[in-house]
Amino acid sequence: MNLRRINMLLATVGVVVMGAMETPSPSIADTAETTKITVKDFKFDPTPMTVKAGSTVTWTNMDDEPHNVTSDTGLFRSGGMDTNDSFSYKFDKPGTYHITCSIHPRMVGTVVVQ
Amino acid sequence: MSDDQSLLSRRNALKCMAYGGAGTLFALSGGVFAPIDLAMAASDKKAAAKLGKPLFVQISDTHIGFNKEANPDVAGTLTQTIDIVNGMSDQPALIIHTGDITHLSKPAEFDLAQQLFGRLRTTEMHTTPGEHDTTDATVTEYFNRFGQASNNKGYYSFDHAGVHFIGLINVLQFKPGGLGILGDEQLAWVAADLKGRSASTPIVVFTHMPLWTIYEPWGWGTGDADQLLSQLRRFGSVTVLNGHIHQIVQKVEGNMTFHTARSTSYPQPQAGVGSGPGPLKVPSDQLAGMLGITSVSVVKHPQALALTDTALA
Numbered sequence: 001m002n003l004r005r006i007n008m009l010l011a012t013v014g015v016v017v018m019g020a021m022e023t024p025s026p027s028i029a030d031t032a033e034t035t036k037i038t039v040k041d042f043k044f045d046p047t048p049m050t051v052k053a054g055s056t057v058t059w060t061n062m063d064d065e066p067h068n069v070t071s072d073t074g075l076f077r078s079g080g081m082d083t084n085d086s087f088s089y090k091f092d093k094p095g096t097y098h099i100t101c102s103i104h105p106r107m108v109g110t111v112v113v114q
Numbered sequence: 115m116s117d118d119q120s121l122l123s124r125r126n127a128l129k130c131m132a133y134g135g136a137g138t139l140f141a142l143s144g145g146v147f148a149p150i151d152l153a154m155a156a157s158d159k160k161a162a163a164k165l166g167k168p169l170f171v172q173i174s175d176t177h178i179g180f181n182k183e184a185n186p187d188v189a190g191t192l193t194q195t196i197d198i199v200n201g202m203s204d205q206p207a208l209i210i211h212t213g214d215i216t217h218l219s220k221p222a223e224f225d226l227a228q229q230l231f232g233r234l235r236t237t238e239m240h241t242t243p244g245e246h247d248t249t250d251a252t253v254t255e256y257f258n259r260f261g262q263a264s265n266n267k268g269y270y271s272f273d274h275a276g277v278h279f280i281g282l283i284n285v286l287q288f289k290p291g292g293l294g295i296l297g298d299e300q301l302a303w304v305a306a307d308l309k310g311r312s313a314s315t316p317i318v319v320f321t322h323m324p325l326w327t328i329y330e331p332w333g334w335g336t337g338d339a340d341q342l343l344s345q346l347r348r349f350g351s352v353t354v355l356n357g358h359i360h361q362i363v364q365k366v367e368g369n370m371t372f373h374t375a376r377s378t379s380y381p382q383p384q385a386g387v388g389s390g391p392g393p394l395k396v397p398s399d400q401l402a403g404m405l406g407i408t409s410v411s412v413v414k415h416p417q418a419l420a421l422t423d424t425a426l427a
Contacts, residue, residue: 041389041390042389042390042391042392043389063390063392064182064183064184064392064393065390065391065392065393066217066218066246066249068249077251078251079218079219079249079250079251080217080218080219080246080249080250082217082218083182100288102245102248102249102288103245103246103249104292104332104333104390104391105288105289105292105293105333106292106331106332106333107292
């Protein structure tokens, strides 16, 4: 098995990269909307984040160090996000989604979709 | 530092990890300490020459593409590094780059890095990727440029001057919580690669992330490294090199010497200091003293290698 293939497979789901969002981020969204997770000081904040199905979650890197957002199940994977870069993913199905920064794998977070 | 007593006492002292510091020296099993201050090496060319012909030079963590305050000119400091290597009176046979060639795995970053490496007088370069080289969504940019030696697997071996070199990859899989992983397939390949090899063969292993746990909370280690190291213990001289943490940390354990090289781009904090292993901002007049390379020479006995760290200033 080629290790590289694993990551190539992980990266096949389409994603949308957006600019930084201005809206304040509630940790629980009542309706499907866009919510924001800050990546700062080597942490995803907030975590866990609970959203309604159909919501788009945007992660923005506020560190000088690059980070990325990688789904533990291979559902999505951002490219490397430099300072102020953002990455968004729309969660259509309810469930618990675990994410990691593959550059700093001790950085873990959870998105709960209701 | 040539008498045995002195060597032993120094070795004992080095069993404790030593962090940072300008110019540090250490020996391999049966080796000889080569006490050269590396800040001094820049000003005293003869001191470096005393170490003999370098077998190879390790360059690490060039992070081409980084442009923040900690070092707005990483291309410039890599150029300085290359000038130091090109200025060595005896050119090393090989260059080994232990990863994080680029900062964000962007094609333009790889292109600039390769353009700069093209200035090296030593043309044979071996690489292993860092996690910053594999952040592109498809993990293809590194392998398209540097994957040929390993048939795109990321791990391979070769021989030079009687030394067996093994390049391994530990940045594609991670243990929950953050340590890198070699994986069963790669470990099985190492076992096959070492099978039947004489214990007197000097071994050099190079990876990006450390193969010994320096600081687990920051992922400075490799979760299944013990399964690799147990295969290496029968060899008389094993040198284990990595980058990743942008500072010199070293350990001697039996016949194995572990050494992490400085970066050529920016320093990082000591383990556990601050929120995480990000760029460390230092006054600009101190930066060059915290960047550098590691030179490895064969000394006296064919089974011994000596490592020398050289700072940019």
